[in-house]
Amino acid sequence: MGYKPSELRYLRKGIVRVSRALRGIDPWKVVFSCFQGRNYGDNPRYISERLHERCPEAKIVWLFRPDAMGKVRDRLPDYVVPVSMKSFRAYAELATARVWVDNYTKNNLLTWDPDKQFYIQTWHGDRGFKRVGFDDEKSDRSVARVERRCAMMIAGSEFGRNTYRTAFGFQGEVLMDGVWASRKA
Secondary structure: OOHHHHHHHHHHHHHHHHHHHHHEEEEEEEEOOOOOOOOOOOHHHHHHHHHHHHHHOEEEEEEEOOHHHHHHHHHOOOOEEEEEEEOOOHHHHHHEEEEEOOOOOOOOOOOOOOOOOOOEEEEEEEEOOOOOOOHHOOOOOOOHHHHOOOOEEEOOHHHHHHHHHHHHHOOOEEEEOHHHHHHHO
């Protein structure tokens, strides 16, 4: 028996509310995702590895697509907890994590408590030549971008910072980090 999209929306919201009410926000939990759960890599992987080095008591959860779960499971460090992003558990993990780290857009149905949770968007490189978000004339501009509301974005260049502003409508803090950010033009 499958659920209709509208039913799934209510189920997800319910799982988020109940999980937060029963378990609260875990200050030691960080949930990572990379390329919509396709792999264990890119900026989120390196942030995850450094976090474990500096804070081994952190609970590191990674969300993966069901078809990627088997491919990555053997490559994951022992400290990583893999979770299928298509599961209700994924929503419970996100609901109770102190920090989310992602390099791709998140589902617009996800909500977080900005007073208790921190969403970091690293995107996946900031020298792309494609247009994304509001910069893409073909995109649905009526869709509210989750990235507009995240706590912080990480960019490696002024171009990346400017793209976050125009493509996602992000007005918050952009951490300039990386080789390109430190070079003078």
